[in-house]
Amino acid sequence: GQQLNQSPQSMFIQEGEDVSMNCTSSSIFNTWLWYKQDPGEGPVLLIALYKAGELTSNGRLTAQFGITRKDSFLNISASIPSDVGIYFCAGPYPPGAGSYQLTFGKGTKLSVIP
Amino acid sequence: NAGVTQTPKFRVLKTGQSMTLLCAQDMNHEYMYWYRQDPGMGLRLIHYSVGEGTTAKGEVPDGYNVSRLKKQNFLLGLESAAPSQTSVYFCASSLGDRGRDEQFFGPGTRLTVL
Numbered sequence: 001g002q003q004l005n006q007s008p009q010s011m012f013i014q015e016g017e018d019v020s021m022n023c024t025s026s027s028i029f030n031t032w033l034w035y036k037q038d039p040g041e042g043p044v045l046l047i048a049l050y051k052a053g054e055l056t057s058n059g060r061l062t063a064q065f066g067i068t069r070k071d072s073f074l075n076i077s078a079s080i081p082s083d084v085g086i087y088f089c090a091g092p093y094p095p096g097a098g099s100y101q102l103t104f105g106k107g108t109k110l111s112v113i114p
Numbered sequence: 115n116a117g118v119t120q121t122p123k124f125r126v127l128k129t130g131q132s133m134t135l136l137c138a139q140d141m142n143h144e145y146m147y148w149y150r151q152d153p154g155m156g157l158r159l160i161h162y163s164v165g166e167g168t169t170a171k172g173e174v175p176d177g178y179n180v181s182r183l184k185k186q187n188f189l190l191g192l193e194s195a196a197p198s199q200t201s202v203y204f205c206a207s208s209l210g211d212r213g214r215d216e217q218f219f220g221p222g223t224r225l226t227v228l
Contacts, residue, residue, distance in 0.1 A: 042219035
């Protein structure tokens with residue numbers, strides 16, 4: 001599938017710090033999805049973005065659809081221990097106006113130090 | 115609503131044995147998917163279905179078969195298990211509405227092939 005590049009691959013932060021991660025592609029996407037996966041669980045959808053430049057929040061999480069449509073960003077404010085997990089970005093494959101397949105990045109593993 | 119459920123949660127097979135993984139969803143979703151997740155590889159699509167009675171190959175279909183006899187169920191079969199099929203398997207479903215790509219995942223099945 002289409003390669004989605006997530007960075008960083010992993011990060012260790014102190015509780016209370018803000019977190020930023022991003023996802024980039026060489027192709028234009030019309031949709032960006034952000035998922036979180038807790039250990040031993042399936043991915044859970046956090047935020048869906050459908051418009052370039054869109055900024056959407058879900059509690060302490062904020063995601064942005066990059067203006068070039070080739071990237072997306074996820075920010076977590078005031079991190080807490082339960083934010084630990086792997087965060088995946090995803091987009092429709094092949095890229096374009098709607099598709100029933102998703103391609104996923106390899107994830108950003110977040111560890112929070114109390 | 116239970117969402118997406120998967121059975122079994124864990125399974126150990128010997129090389130050459132067969133098994134079927136069951137996925138069920140109660141959201142009346144049109145599309146269903148099977149993924150495998152391996153360390154460092156992210157989520158890779160095995161097979162998917164865009165409606166009852168239809169199936170299609172994903173990125174890594176070899177060694178697997180699927181069936182969608184009922185809209186709410188999607189079965190993944192391994193005819194002759196191999197150690198390379200040791201993985202965590204996730205089922206997902208989505209509405210099937212073009213432009214709304216959100217997929218919802220089950221809790222996963224952890225399969226070990228000895």
